[in-house]
Amino acid sequence: MASPPARLTEEEKEHFRKRGFLHLKNCFTREQAESIIKDVWVRLDIDPTDKSTWFSGKRNMPNLNSFSSADFSPKAWAAICELCGGEDRVTAKSREWRDGLIVNLGSPEDEGKEVDPRELDNWHVDGDFFVHYLDSPEQALLVIPLFTDVVPGGGGTMICPEAIPKVAKYLYEHPEGVSPRMRPRGHDEFKMEKDLKWFMDLARTCSDFVEVTGQCGDVFLLHPLMLHSATPNPLRRIRIITNPPVSLNAPFEFSRPDGNYSIVEQTTLRALGKDASPEGLGDWRITGPRELVVPERMKAANRMKQEELERLERERVRAGATA
Numbered sequence: 001m002a003s004p005p006a007r008l009t010e011e012e013k014e015h016f017r018k019r020g021f022l023h024l025k026n027c028f029t030r031e032q033a034e035s036i037i038k039d040v041w042v043r044l045d046i047d048p049t050d051k052s053t054w055f056s057g058k059r060n061m062p063n064l065n066s067f068s069s070a071d072f073s074p075k076a077w078a079a080i081c082e083l084c085g086g087e088d089r090v091t092a093k094s095r096e097w098r099d100g101l102i103v104n105l106g107s108p109e110d111e112g113k114e115v116d117p118r119e120l121d122n123w124h125v126d127g128d129f130f131v132h133y134l135d136s137p138e139q140a141l142l143v144i145p146l147f148t149d150v151v152p153g154g155g156g157t158m159i160c161p162e163a164i165p166k167v168a169k170y171l172y173e174h175p176e177g178v179s180p181r182m183r184p185r186g187h188d189e190f191k192m193e194k195d196l197k198w199f200m201d202l203a204r205t206c207s208d209f210v211e212v213t214g215q216c217g218d219v220f221l222l223h224p225l226m227l228h229s230a231t232p233n234p235l236r237r238i239r240i241i242t243n244p245p246v247s248l249n250a251p252f253e254f255s256r257p258d259g260n261y262s263i264v265e266q267t268t269l270r271a272l273g274k275d276a277s278p279e280g281l282g283d284w285r286i287t288g289p290r291e292l293v294v295p296e297r298m299k300a301a302n303r304m305k306q307e308e309l310e311r312l313e314r315e316r317v318r319a320g321a322t323a
Contacts, residue, residue, distance in 0.1 A: 002028045002217060005078035008263075016083065017267045019161045020223035021210070027073040027219040033147045036067075036099050037240050042315045043308045044103065051236065056107035058155070058230050060297070062305035063100040064312075069244065070095050076145070076219040080246055083221060084140050085262030089248055094140075097244040101147065104155035104240075106233030113234050117158050117209040120229040123199040125167060126243070127224075128180040128295040131191070133286045134171040134268070137248035141264065142222035147240040150213045155233025157220075157241070162208035163227035165271040171225070172272055172281075177288035180295070185288050193296050199227060223267050255280040 003026045008016075016022050043061060046053040070077040077095065081087040125132075127139040150156040171178065176185040182198040183190045211231070212220050222228070233239060252265050259278045261269065266276045274280060 002026055002032070002073065003075050005074040008079060008082050013263055016221075016223070016263055017270055020164045020226050020267060020271075021159060021161065022079065022083075022221045023214060024076060024079055024219045024221065025214065026217055027076040027145070028217045030216050032072060033216050037101060037147050039312060039315075040101060040103065040240065042311055045307075045311055048238075051105075051108075054105045054236075056105070056109070057232075058102060058104040060301070061099075061101045061103065062301045062308065063098040064305065064308065066096045066098045068095055069097045072097060073145070073219065076143070076221075079219075079221060080141060080143065083263045084246065084248065085260070085265070089250070089262065090140070091247045091249055094244075094246045097145070098242065100242055102241050102243065103238065104230065104233045105238055106155060106236035110232035110234050111236055113232070114153075115232055115234075117160070117229070118204045118206070120158060120203065120231065121200065122196065122229040123160075123203040123227055124196055124229070125199065125225055125227055128193075128297070129293050130180070131177040131185075131288070131291040131293065132171060132180065132182075133175065133177055133251075133288075133290070134168065134284075135251040135254065135286065136224075136290075137251045139224045139245065140248045140252075141224060141246040142226055142228070143244050143246060144212055144220040144222065144241050145244070146212075146214050146216055146218045146220075147242070148238060149216050150239050150241075151235065151237070152211060152213055153233075154213070154235045154237050155231055155239035157212040158229045158231050159210050159212060159222060160203060160206050160208060160227040161210065162206040163202055164223055164225050164267070165273075166202060166205070167225040167227065168268055168271040172284065175285065175287045177286065177291075180293060191291075191293050203227060203229070223264060225268070225271070253280075254284060255282060
């Protein structure tokens with residue numbers, strides 16, 4: 001059985017403040033995971049026993065169904081709320097997890113090869129749908145539930161705790177707002193989808209990397225400014241995760257007279273060399289409007305969703321005919 005919800009220990013809280021992530025074990029069962037991923041091969045239109053039919057790399061699948069995280073994984077939901085300062089600060093829609101699975105199958109070219117994390121080409125900070133500020137409420141936490149076992153070298157997400165202070169400093173210095181690709185407001189390419197160069201250059205300045213590995217049913221909770229990247233999966237074992245968004249009802253606050261900072265806020269303050277005193281960041285405020293951005297991926301996701309629904313319907317009809 002999955003572990004019941006429990007308050008985070010002081011050691012877990014301090015680990016998050018220091019490293020920017022938590023690895024929670026046994027948050028849901030393998031049977032629960034199977035209920036979510038049982039149709040994945042049909043949806044992807046590939047043969048699980050024939051790697052020649054597999055696509056290369058990873059694929060972000062569209063959402064077809066949703067379910068309550070509080071029911072599916074009470075332990076993870078309780079930790080999410082505690083890190084964010086309480087359930088009242090978290091949006092109601094953050095309860096919803098979806099089957100927009102992220103499948104990593106590796107590729108023949110990368111099979112058996114090791115890669116230097118600094119040379120990965122997918123480094124980024126989540127949130128391609130809004131203009132970023134240090135206090136942005138749209139992305140309050142990054143959640144990674146493991147729907148399969150993920151072993152070292154098995155395509156687990158690579159994270160870079162060392163980069164959190166660097167990202168935080170950049171956002172602190174740009175209260176006017178930056179694009180999802182970190183172009184400051186006023187830049188010619190502001191809000192335009194370009195390359196990940198800013199993030200890739202940042203990763204090359206770092207040496208502290210952690211591969212997200214664990215057992216099916218584990219959940220990783222990451223600080224919203226955690227730099228992370230997909231990896232090649234040289235073992236070519238199917239790796240399935242998802243990344244349900246967590247958002248806040250109001251922006252993060254870094255000057256709280258009552259000192260009631262969330263653990264995420266405490267982590268950001270520490271990253272900027274500040275303690276969690278009531279003064280916090282003083283009179284720091286954003287100077288630009290909060291804006292949403294429509295990412296290009298949405299067009300592809302809508303097309304993929306229709307194709308998957310058609311395949312599932314054909315499989316339903318076929319199964320009915322042979323019953």
